[in-house]
Amino acid sequence: xxxxxxxxxxxxxxxxxxxxxxxxxxxxxxxxxxxxxxxxxxxxxxxxxxxxxxxxxxxxxxxxxxxxxxxxxxxxxxxxxxxxxxxxxxxxxxxxxxxxxxxxxxxxxxxxxxxxxxxxxxxxxxxxxxxxxxxxxxxxxxxxxxxxxxxxxxxxxxxxxxxxxxxxxxxxxxxxxxxxxxxxxxxxxxxxxxxxxxxxxxxxxxxxxxxxxxxxxxxxxxxxxxxxxxxxxxxxxxxxxxxxxxxxxxxxxxxxxxxxxxxxxxxxxxxxxxxxxxxxxxxxxxxxxxxxxxxxxxxxxxxxxxxxxxxxxxxxxxxxxxxxxxxxxxxxxxxxxxxxxxxxxxxxxxxxxxxxxxxxxxxxxxxxxxx
Numbered sequence: 001x002x003x004x005x006x007x008x009x010x011x012x013x014x015x016x017x018x019x020x021x022x023x024x025x026x027x028x029x030x031x032x033x034x035x036x037x038x039x040x041x042x043x044x045x046x047x048x049x050x051x052x053x054x055x056x057x058x059x060x061x062x063x064x065x066x067x068x069x070x071x072x073x074x075x076x077x078x079x080x081x082x083x084x085x086x087x088x089x090x091x092x093x094x095x096x097x098x099x100x101x102x103x104x105x106x107x108x109x110x111x112x113x114x115x116x117x118x119x120x121x122x123x124x125x126x127x128x129x130x131x132x133x134x135x136x137x138x139x140x141x142x143x144x145x146x147x148x149x150x151x152x153x154x155x156x157x158x159x160x161x162x163x164x165x166x167x168x169x170x171x172x173x174x175x176x177x178x179x180x181x182x183x184x185x186x187x188x189x190x191x192x193x194x195x196x197x198x199x200x201x202x203x204x205x206x207x208x209x210x211x212x213x214x215x216x217x218x219x220x221x222x223x224x225x226x227x228x229x230x231x232x233x234x235x236x237x238x239x240x241x242x243x244x245x246x247x248x249x250x251x252x253x254x255x256x257x258x259x260x261x262x263x264x265x266x267x268x269x270x271x272x273x274x275x276x277x278x279x280x281x282x283x284x285x286x287x288x289x290x291x292x293x294x295x296x297x298x299x300x301x302x303x304x305x306x307x308x309x310x311x312x313x314x315x316x317x318x319x320x321x322x323x324x325x326x327x328x329x330x331x332x333x334x335x336x337x338x339x340x341x342x343x344x345x346x347x348x349x350x351x352x353x354x355x356x357x358x359x360x361x362x363x364x365x366x367x368x369x370x371x
Contacts, residue, residue: 020365021230026159026205026237027221027294028357029229029366031350032342033078033161033326034071034333035298038125038143039064040134043109045101050131053100054173060302061128063328067136068143069150074332075349077367078161078296078324079147080241083123083140084168084180085187093118096130096174113138123194129180130171140191144198147236151203155234158350158367159205161324163241163296164191164261188249192260195238205237207256207273216270217255217262221292229366239274239294240264246271267293282320289321289355296324299342303328306335314342321355 041064042050050058065071068079086092098112112134118124123140126133137143151160166187170179181187195204205227207217214220238261240249246263253259256271265272267288277285278298288295299314300306306329317325329335331343344351348368352361 018230020362021233022228024229024352024357024361024366025224025226026229026232027224027226027289027292027323028353028361029158029350030321030323030325030344030353031077031158031161032075032330032344033080033163033296033324034065034076034330035080035301035326035328036063036082036127037065037068037071037076037079038081038135038137039127039132040136042132043112043134045104045106045109046097046134048106049097049101049104052104057131061132062303063306065136065328065333068146071330071332072150072154072157072160074330075343075347076330077158077349078163078326080163080165080326081125081140081143082127082165082167083191084126084129084166085183085190086118086124087121087187087190089121090119091178091180092124092126092129092133095133096171096176096178097133117142123191126167128171129167129169129178130174141194141198144195148198148203151234151236156367157234158229159232160236162236162238163326164238165241166191166245183245183248185248185251188245195260199236203235204260205232205235206260207262207271208258210273211255211257218265218268218270218272221273224292226292237262239296241276241296243276262294267291277322278326282316285317285320285322286355289323289353294324295322296326297322299325299327300329300340303335305329306340307337309335309338309340311340314340318342318344319354321353323353 117138125135166183168180168182170177211217211220240261240263243264262274263271264276274294275288276296285295297317299317327342329341334341350367351363
């Protein structure tokens with residue numbers, strides 16, 4: 001009898017969720033994301049060297065994350081990955097910090113790249129060239145495979161949002177520094193190819209799907225043409241976390257036709273669907289969300305909030321309509337100094353958006369972390 005009651009409850013819950021999924025759209029939810037999600041932090045001697053050489057820089061970089069699947073298990077549904085172009089391979093294979101720690105007489109750290117992955121061609125994952133290059137997944141395609149594999153094993157998850165930021169330039173005040181080249185249209189073509197080499201079309205939501213028959217992507221967004229949860233569960237959405245690179249990515253693709261990523265754009269532009277308001281006010285964020293845009297905002301930066309425990313920015317964002325609230329300290333990774341963390345109520349991985357969701361939206365039917 002008990003098993004029968006449990007089965008009936010599960011069936012009732014599934015039916016209710018299915019009904020909500022058919023109307024609730026993917027821009028009407030809110031999730032917690034992680035910033036520089038791949039970042040494995042510093043090895044011991046690297047940390048000691050940077051603390052001595054540039055204490056301020058180290059202070060802002062003193063954080064790390066566990067592997068991507070662990071973050072998803074903990075409830076993160078948005079991640080950020082920094083990438084650098086490396087078509088010949090080997091450009092970032094010997095970060096200067098390894099040699100600098102040796103010159104300082106510090107003990108050797110664990111091998112930065114024991115599998116020699118950095119010698120192979122392909123987009124690489126790193127934060128600060130020569131200084132902060134340790135990643136929990138390498139190269140980009142391996143990070144993508146981890147996302148794909150977790151997604152396939154949890155097919156009822158709300159969309160996972162993957163922000164990609166392209167890195168360029170060299171780290172200042174480092175002798176013999178390596179320069180990461182500026183991304184070109186050809187590099188972005190390669191980015192799209194690498195993503196498509198890992199994900200099948202049915203596993204992604206891309207701009208063409210959202211635009212549909214509307215004249216521009218923005219027109220579709222303003223008309224509320226985002227997919228429903230029924231059409232977006234178990235899928236991944238890729239977004240460009242760098243506004244200045246947008247015109248390169250959209251060259252020849254002004255409506256993002258044929259592209260994989262949604263660009264960081266500005267209202268009024270034909271590609272406008274995703275807006276970053278990392279330091280925007282709740283009023284600014286809410287105005288954009290009400291129009292239909294996806295909005296990402298950061299609740300903390302440079303370890304400052306983690307060190308002080310200041311929750312003002314976090315709390316105002318949790319009352320805003322920002323669909324992605326990005327942090328260095330999700331629920332499963334509280335700040336070591338103060339315990340500061342950012343989480344949705346009740347252990348939810350996603351909830352009804354406080355600003356854009358219908359009033360009859362049921363939080364428990366969106367997604368519970370780990371399910």
